[in-house]
Amino acid sequence: NAGVTQTPKFRVLKTGQSMTLLCAQDMNHEYMYWYRQDPGMGLRLIHYSVGEGTTAKGEVPDGYNVSRLKKQNFLLGLESAAPSQTSVYFCASRPIDRVANTGELFFGEGSRLTVL
Amino acid sequence: GEDVEQSLFLSVREGDSSVINCTYTDSSSTYLYWYKQEPGAGLQLLTYIFSNMDMKQDQRLTVLLNKKDKHLSLRIADTQTGDSAIYFCAEMAGNNRLAFGKGNQVVVIP
Secondary structure (H helix, E strand, C coil): CCCEEEECCEEEECCCCCEEEEEEECCCCCEEEEEEEECCCEEEEEEEEEECCEEEECCCCCCCEEECCCCCEEEEEECCCCHHHCEEEEEEEECCCCCCCCCCCEECCCEEEEEC | CCCEEECCEEEEECCCCEEEEEEECCCCCCEEEEEEECCCCCEEEEEEEECCCCEEEECCEEEEEECCCCEEEEEECCCCHHHCEEEEEEEECHHHCEEECCCEEEEEEC
């Protein structure tokens, strides 16, 4: 049971380049999230999804797009990378537990992105 | 909207107790959480408390919740070197989203 897997783990981009981060979870979770973590800023929600085929904006969605074509995958795209998008990106997922939904998130190990 | 505030840094000697504090703004939060992030890793749920509780104890961890002041604290008894990490408090905001604080780095001195 791999849990939440993010690829790639490290990437260096030049300004204006595009890339996609892939998040895959094997726990059959309905909800998936993309956060970015910056020093002194904590975790900020970029986009999230409450089910296959649905996405929604979080706190800091500008410059990012997402897709959830399959339940197990949540993709985060940067169409034209900017230095301000240098960050560590975390994907997370959680199930719908209608009996005892404590809301626990399961996190990937992070993807460190540097934009020069 | 939700906003979660934490102080940033705490150093503590091994064997002492650590206390980390957090304030939140959304009084309708059902659950409040403490997550732990070890170096180079993602966050892991450490403990949580239901909003109708004042206190929760789990081995070396004690969570206190003051709903009137919207204040959450985490006490770690007998702090060990493995407790060195960043600790985040979080609240369940609307639309099934977790809002995190900025994190509190705890450094345990042997």
